[in-house]
Amino acid sequence: MIDFEIPPNIKQMQKMIHEFSVNSLRPISREFDEREHEKPWELINMMHAMTGGTGVMATPRSRKKEKKEGEKKEEGPVTGNVMAAILAEELTWGDAGLMLCLSGPGLGGAAIQATGTEEQKDRFLSRFKGEKPIWGAMAITEPGCGSDTAAITTTAARDGDYWVLNGEKIFVTSGLMAAQESDGFVVVWATVDKSAGRAGIKAFIVEKGAPGMKVTKVEHKLGIRASDTASIVFEDCRIPYDNILGSPEVIDKTKTEGFKGVMATFDATRPMVAAMAIGVGRAALDFTRETLEKEGIEIRYGASSFELTAVERDFMEMETNLHAARLLNWRACWMLDNKIPNNLEAAMGKAKSGLAATRATLKAVEILGPLGYSRKYLLEKWIRDAKINDIFEGTGQIQTLIVARRILDFTRKELK
Numbered sequence: 411m412i413d414f415e416i417p418p419n420i421k422q423m424q425k426m427i428h429e430f431s432v433n434s435l436r437p438i439s440r441e442f443d444e445r446e447h448e449k450p451w452e453l454i455n456m457m458h459a460m461t462g463g464t465g466v467m468a469t470p471r472s473r474k475k476e477k478k479e480g481e482k483k484e485e486g487p488v489t490g491n492v493m494a495a496i497l498a499e500e501l502t503w504g505d506a507g508l509m510l511c512l513s514g515p516g517l518g519g520a521a522i523q524a525t526g527t528e529e530q531k532d533r534f535l536s537r538f539k540g541e542k543p544i545w546g547a548m549a550i551t552e553p554g555c556g557s558d559t560a561a562i563t564t565t566a567a568r569d570g571d572y573w574v575l576n577g578e579k580i581f582v583t584s585g586l587m588a589a590q591e592s593d594g595f596v597v598v599w600a601t602v603d604k605s606a607g608r609a610g611i612k613a614f615i616v617e618k619g620a621p622g623m624k625v626t627k628v629e630h631k632l633g634i635r636a637s638d639t640a641s642i643v644f645e646d647c648r649i650p651y652d653n654i655l656g657s658p659e660v661i662d663k664t665k666t667e668g669f670k671g672v673m674a675t676f677d678a679t680r681p682m683v684a685a686m687a688i689g690v691g692r693a694a695l696d697f698t699r700e701t702l703e704k705e706g707i708e709i710r711y712g713a714s715s716f717e718l719t720a721v722e723r724d725f726m727e728m729e730t731n732l733h734a735a736r737l738l739n740w741r742a743c744w745m746l747d748n749k750i751p752n753n754l755e756a757a758m759g760k761a762k763s764g765l766a767a768t769r770a771t772l773k774a775v776e777i778l779g780p781l782g783y784s785r786k787y788l789l790e791k792w793i794r795d796a797k798i799n800d801i802f803e804g805t806g807q808i809q810t811l812i813v814a815r816r817i818l819d820f821t822r823k824e825l826k
């Protein structure tokens with residue numbers, strides 16, 4: 411049985427992060443939303459020093475190696491990724507955009523952690539412990555390819571001791587910081603053989619300064635405006651041959667083992683996005699509760715369903731959905747920590763969390779009316795911040811599709 415009672419030491423850490431969110435994130439939340447693209451350097455440098463450069467979001471650990479016979483499970487109910495999810499929720503309760511704009515390995519680091527060799531992990535992840543903040547990013551999406559990652563057109567061709575990349579990537583989170591403004595890197599998905607479909611898609615680590623890599627645009631966005639989202643063009647971009655993640659071979663075009671490897675990154679990163687969604691949803695829930703209490707309205711948890719007001723019922727539904735999402739997501743994290751395949755659970759957790767958070771923020775505005783619509787308060791911002799969690803790292807619809815395929819045991823071809 412999985413017991414998710416949070417042990418006292420983690421509760422203590424959760425409390426600390428909560429106070430940090432209250433004192434350091436909330437006060438600058440509005441300012442950096444309005445000054446889109448400007449970096450809160452004071453906060454970035456402070457967090458870099460505090461986390462030793464590892465970033466606020468622990469890089470999800472790999473589940474690449476299957477659990478060995480007799481190998482012990484992680485001790486205790488709150489394992490590494492569960493803890494990371496608890497802390498991510500606490501930080502996005504403070505501010506999702508600020509949390510995303512902080513330095514750290516990010517999705518690119520998660521990809522290296524999930525699919526890189528020990529040498530690559532050492533070469534690329536150890537640099538985050540240096541004096542200066544560094545960003546990592548992951549670039550999959552292209553102008554003609556989003557959910558259907560098999561449609562990637564960016565190419566990687568071998569040229570002696572190098573790979574030469576050509577193509578365009580869009581909507582890369584922290585792309586500007588990773589590719590241009592720090593000594594970071596971008597993990598780029600490209601095809602080494604278009605005729606091989608998914609089997610030909612591989613991931614490549616492109617470091618800042620690689621000749622031929624250029625940031626061409628930084629998006630103006632609805633939400634998470636403190637975080638940069640960039641377009642990056644690769645024109646005969648030359649990178650070392652050993653910067654490929656996984657095997658360069660396209661052994662069997664009917665098999666997609668390489669592609670499954672890169673897709674495994676999502677099983678580790680989706681639970682973190684889900685945790686972020688829950689943090690934003692909970693911010694809206696807490697604000698609604700506090701505002702109602704100021705008006706003398708207490709939520710009566712023990713009251714019979716015949717006595718409940720519509721507001722109480724709506725509030726309890728918001729709260730229940732967020733909590734259900736949290737538990738689903740913790741299960742996905744726990745499985746990841748224990749090297750149990752969690753593709754289904756990670757998709758379930760993300761689908762539920764994205765929806766619960768978007769609905770909670772909208773419902774909060776419905777309950778509070780003008781207070782939720784006014785820019786005097788942050789609730790209108792949380793609506794804008796919540797929605798992204800239902801889009802990046804696979805949309806809600808794509809998560810539902812994965813869940814259906816897994817439960818019904820259908821292949822991609824059978825259910826698309």
Ligand SMILES: Cc1cc2nc3c(=O)[nH]c(=O)nc-3n(C[C@H](O)[C@H](O)[C@H](O)COP(=O)(O)OP(=O)(O)OC[C@H]3O[C@@H](n4cnc5c(N)ncnc54)[C@H](O)[C@@H]3O)c2cc1C
Pocket residue numbers: 517547548549550551555556557558580581582583584631639798801802803804805806807808811826
């Ligand atoms: C702020 C932001 C940050 C981002 N960060 C990154 C990043 O760091 N790296 C990166 O690579 N990408 C990133 N993205 C891109 C994001 O992952 C894509 O937008 C997302 O995968 C959806 O792709 P798309 O926009 O091309 O939509 P499409 O794939 O064109 O989908 C459009 C709509 O159709 C639905 N749909 C598509 N296929 C199906 C299907 N088979 N069944 C049912 N419904 C379907 C989708 O759910 C969606 O609602 C980011 C996007 C944003 C907005």
